[in-house]
Amino acid sequence: MPFMKGKAPIRRTLRYLEAGGLILKERVKVFCVNYNVFGDHHKGARDFVFWHLPQIQYKNPSVQVVTLTNMTPSPYITCFFDTGERMLIDIDSKTKEEVHAHLKKVICKSEHILAAELKAMQKKDNPANFGFGCDRQCICEVLGQVPCPGLVPLPNHMRGKYKYPKD
Incomplete structure (x- = not known):
């Protein structure tokens, strides 16, 4: 070198x-x-x-x-x-x-x-950060993301039990 x-x-x-x-x-x-x-x-x-x-x-x-x-x-x-x-x-x-x-x-x-x-x-003011101690608790709070399944149920085509049924 x-x-x-x-x-x-x-x-x-x-x-x-x-x-x-x-x-x-x-x-x-x-x-x-x-x-x-x-x-x-x-x-x-x-x-x-x-x-x-x-x-x-x-x-x-x-x-x-x-x-x-x-x-x-x-x-x-x-x-x-x-x-x-x-x-x-x-x-x-x-x-x-x-x-x-x-x-x-x-x-x-x-x-x-x-x-x-x-x-x-090092302050966590980056909008990509989420979780405890940040501005957003969950990624679902960001516009354009899929909402939490606990609040709004997912469509059937996104759920595994309907997409891959056991017959």
């Missing part, structure tokens, strides 16, 4: 992209990472960009993600909000795990908000 070649091909799999835990708040419109490709104090920023930036892009399709390399003496992240504000986050000499944990605490949605959104997304 050609997509499994290169440096760390696991980053190109759908399972890896869906496993990302950084889901940014709705207010964040631009996520910008500034770092250098050399230097020890930039290593955490480089690793963060290498491992977590594809997940951020996948999980936040409405957020513009920008990386600026070799333009700054110290690495930092800038978040631009829809109100025009911006937030600078210093990631100098931090590991990728520390950066990930800090971003999750500062600019990401909390766990209970994510759980509520997941529950709302």
